[in-house]
Amino acid sequence: MQAQQILLDSRPEGLPTHDNFKLSSLLLPEVQEGEFLVKNLWMSVDPYMRGRMIDRKSYIAPFSIGEVLEGGAIGEVIESRNSDFPVGVKVTSMLGWRSHYVTDGSDHTKLPETPLSESHFLGVLGMPGMTAWAGLNRIAELKEGETLFVSAASGAVGSVACQLGKLMGAKVIASVGSDEKAVNLKSLGVDAVINYKTAENLSAALKEAAPQGVDVYFENVGGEHLSAALDNMNDHGRIAVCGMISQYNDTAPTPGPSNLAMIIMKKLRMEGFIVFEHWAHYPEFAKAMGQWLATGAVKAEQTIYEGLASAPDAFIGLFEGKNRGKMVVKLT
Amino acid sequence: MQAQQILLDSRPEGLPTHDNFKLSSLLLPEVQEGEFLVKNLWMSVDPYMRGRMIDRKSYIAPFSIGEVLEGGAIGEVIESRNSDFPVGVKVTSMLGWRSHYVTDGSDHTKLPETPLSESHFLGVLGMPGMTAWAGLNRIAELKEGETLFVSAASGAVGSVACQLGKLMGAKVIASVGSDEKAVNLKSLGVDAVINYKTAENLSAALKEAAPQGVDVYFENVGGEHLSAALDNMNDHGRIAVCGMISQYNDTAPTPGPSNLAMIIMKKLRMEGFIVFEHWAHYPEFAKAMGQWLATGAVKAEQTIYEGLASAPDAFIGLFEGKNRGKMVVKLT
Incomplete structure (x- = not known):
């Protein structure tokens, strides 16, 4: 199976440009026992990712040149040899910037049921x-x-x-x-x-x-x-x-x-x-936010770009004020 | 009785100079019932006073041109019609930059007994x-x-x-x-x-x-x-x-x-x-510091200038690094 992914091709100087990104494809390995195949549905672009494009010590390791970028994503399991993550389950991961991937499920969380679009788990609920x-x-x-x-x-x-x-x-x-x-x-x-x-x-x-x-x-x-x-x-x-x-x-x-x-x-x-560092409080937050969203006390705003290839535009757009609310990319 | 005092003659621009200060004398009023006359023994110069020389809103009101400066001081009661502050008592006040003054005792604190020089109540114990x-x-x-x-x-x-x-x-x-x-x-x-x-x-x-x-x-x-x-x-x-x-x-x-x-x-x-804003904790601090000083665990360092007329030099010296430890002026 061929996956599409976006690599960091060079480190930006100033505002990132398309030249800093490269779309490439990758032949995914077979799903082994304990693993599953995820098709990403949504990926997040966030300002903090700009910091990871600089080669320096920080609270999170820098991206490497020539390697696929990372970031929050919501995907669906489409093939599975892991009983904890059967086909059809939706998951959040940090494995954005790619269409599909194979994983053993570490650092993956199953999405709870919600009447909202799953994309909000990258935004107001994330x-x-x-x-x-x-x-x-x-x-x-x-x-x-x-x-x-x-x-x-x-x-x-x-x-x-x-x-x-x-x-x-x-x-x-x-x-x-x-x-x-x-x-x-x-x-x-x-x-x-x-x-x-x-x-x-x-x-x-x-x-x-x-x-x-x-x-x-x-x-x-x-x-x-x-x-x-x-x-x-x-x-x-x-x-x-x-x-x-x-x-x-x-x-x-x-x-x-x-x-x-x-x-x-x-x-x-x-x-x-x-x-x-405050993630231990996520359940408390999510419970309250779920209610606020349900009653309309909080409105979830998002700006949606379509297709993996538009992810660099979406990311660059963050610094140009092109988003209202959460900027997300819908992978189709 | 004539008192000597130092007025703010003009607002400094940059490092203060002698021209910003003026030594003047003042005829003190008679001591009335409830009042007492203090002879200052020591006065403090501190960096924060520079801020009070600027005409702006801050946590403490600015000094006024032509008025006597203020700051921490240690004095001795030399005439009294106030039984709470009999002759011979030593007091701390914010009425530095002057040789003598008459007061009703508000904002005055009696010094506790100490084997140390009283001047340390302007420094390590103050x-x-x-x-x-x-x-x-x-x-x-x-x-x-x-x-x-x-x-x-x-x-x-x-x-x-x-x-x-x-x-x-x-x-x-x-x-x-x-x-x-x-x-x-x-x-x-x-x-x-x-x-x-x-x-x-x-x-x-x-x-x-x-x-x-x-x-x-x-x-x-x-x-x-x-x-x-x-x-x-x-x-x-x-x-x-x-x-x-x-x-x-x-x-x-x-x-x-x-x-x-x-x-x-x-x-x-x-x-x-x-x-x-932390002054409620002064007793806790003073008790601990008194012991550290008594055992030699803390050494009280000070730099002493002599005479009220030297106070501007002492103050300016703070910004030239002329002090080691607390800068004080001994009024003789």
Whole structure:
């Protein structure tokens, strides 16, 4: 059986291009005893993958040149010699960027029954949704009546963070990169939305949107967004540092904010986190999120690209703001 | 009775100069019922006072032009119509930068009996010592066996942080600005000392001194020091942000470190604090510190300038690294 897969062909410098990716095919081995064959249905593209394209030590090993990329995926078992994973079962894995693969099932989880599209297990019910939940609950400890500022608020993590912020009783201020995204977030109940691309001065715009100050900043962007947040934080504010997407494609070091001393003056806590370290809480999160989705309290947004060959476009699109909600690729 | 006092004559731009200060005299009022007259014996100069010379909103109100400066002081009651503060009692107050004053005793504390010089209540037994203790215990939560990096390690706070770090069972790496200070810190038991003025690359020097990485950074300096610490922090490291003295005299915004994203990759917690918010723990701290001083486990270091007129020099000297341990002015 021939599988299609996408390799890292070269390390990107700056914004990734098609030249960094290569579509290739591979003859899969026969399914042995204890193994099964998976046909991927959906794959995820996420900003953190950009970091794995750099050859450096980090919390997760870098991708190797000439090897197939990895990332979250949802697949279906189509041939099996493993009784735990019979034909027809749907699984999540980290083996995205390929059409099919043979596995012994390690690091695979069976999907629970759900009335939703399975693709949401890559988004609002998966890693990005859990990231928003963990950042607000376990890092920032957002409280009712506080003001929450979320950057990249239309993204997979940000759009969930905004909606959870409202459910937790916070006033929510969001930053996005287009007026269309702003209108959409308003429809999700966000109190005020800043289009950072048209705002003359982000710090002033945030001050106008949150004259009472910001108690929690959910940091996805870095740079000017962090600086604006520091300017507007209240005493004892918390900054949950989830990502700094504005810097992922930098080819030279970008200076940090010049107002970092606000951390002292305002007695702020700024804390970075990686969702995988909070995974023990996934059942608690999934139960709550399942109910919110069922009642419509949280709306699951996604942007879908079609076909494995479109995966590089989908990935590059993350840095161009082309997604609203979770960016996923449907493998057909 | 004529008192001598030092006023803020103009706001400094960059490093303060003598022109920013003015020595003047004042005719004190008669002591009324309930009041007493204090002769100051010692006054404190501290880096945080530089912040109060800027006209801006902060955790403490700015000094006003033409008004007498304020800061920690130790004085003796020399005339009294207040039975709580009889003649001969020694008091701490925030009414430094003056030779004498009349008060009703609000915000005054009587000094406990001590075999040490009273001046140490401005240093190791006072605000700077408590700052080091609170930063390590209540913010960074330093644990036995961890590695602690302290910047401005020869200063009033830093030298105590280094010594407490050793008492808490940590490996302690210090950064100072002269070889003489380095030798002195070594004699206090610090494991490795970096002279940041002669180090070619601070991050590399820190890596050499702490090949096992840094678990806790006690931040007094900002800028390149913070950057070097971020490079060398271990996963789940903590940065207790006490001060950023390298920036206090900046006339233009200084960019922050370009490697702030380490906060995510290493899941760091960076937290600013102001010692006054931890003052409820002062008795706990003072009891422990009193014992450490009595047994010689902590050495109280100070640099003494003589006479009220030398106070501006003492203050300016803080930013030129002229102190070893606590900088105090003896009023004669």
